[in-house]
Amino acid sequence: MTKLNQILAVEKGVKAGSQRAVTDAYHVIQKAPLLSGLSRTYQPIDDEGEQLPPESTRVQVKAEQVLADVAKAMIRLFDVTATKDWTNTVAKADVVVDGQALIEGAPVTYLLFLEKQLVDLHTFISKLPTLDPAETWTFDDNAETWRTEPVKTTRTKKVPRNHVLAEATDKHPAQVQVFTEDIVVGYWTKTAFSGALPARRVNELLARVQKLQDAVKFAREEANGAAVEDRQVGDAVFTYLFA
Incomplete structure (x- = not known):
């Protein structure tokens, strides 16, 4: 047949x-x-x-x-x-993921629609911004964003100083060298925030999309095996x- x-x-x-x-x-x-x-x-x-x-x-x-x-x-x-x-x-065929029917009795035309949408979705997720791996991030429930640990740094100010090379005499003025010195005048405490996602989260989402794409393709092949009149x-x- x-x-x-x-x-x-x-x-x-x-x-x-x-x-x-x-x-x-x-x-x-x-x-x-x-x-x-x-x-x-x-x-x-x-x-x-x-x-x-x-x-x-x-x-x-x-x-x-x-x-x-x-x-x-x-x-x-x-x-x-x-x-x-x-x-x-x-x-028609079921879209089965991890042994569970995610979509039951999907017609072929809908499965073709799903395949196209999932390709676009996979591309979108792959472009999601991820957190800078050089930093250590924790989730701030209050701000609902990711944050780094506070980092304290100093703020300095250049202050002019005089260095006497030779004292003044009755015949010669003092020889003085002017230089600047960095003096700590305060402290910065910096905390970075980010609305990006951890790389592991993006990878998990991509894996889910890929798994669903495979399931839809299997379902389409099954539906396309239907006998025709x-x-x-x-x-x-x-x-x-x-x-």
Whole structure:
């Protein structure tokens, strides 16, 4: 018995073949000479006149045959697509994570939606900011953010000083060298805060998304294994259209 995944495998080829047939037919019917033919004979006015051979051109393209060819190609597409879409309404599977059904009876179309969303979500989570690993962080329940331990540093001020190189005499002034000295005038106590996440938290989230992605893929494969009932709707459609 045919499975849904087999129908999906041939659908692309059938669609391409149908489009090619329609395109070819469109180009053929635009070539007026291919649809035209003639037959003519010549008869002189008397027996002494010149005899000329008959001429004829065969019609190479018949519009009705083109319609038949288009219908044949599209009927196959209509039937394959109908078979797929009808089966999609009953092809379902559970999304199972760690032995538990996270989503029960999910149809194939929803599983495909989930796959795309989870790819985007995985990308988003991978870009989340993480805490600087060079710091030690603890969670501050009051501020609801992460914080470092307070670090105390000094604040200094440059104060000019004089260094006497030589005392003054009655003949020479004192020789003095001016320099500055850093004097502690206060203390800074710094605590850093961050709204980023620990790297381990981001890795846990990525692992969960990956696990769910795998579960959705397994569910889709299971749903696509559903048996199909061939739907033949194309013949009725084109019998009505081209009759």
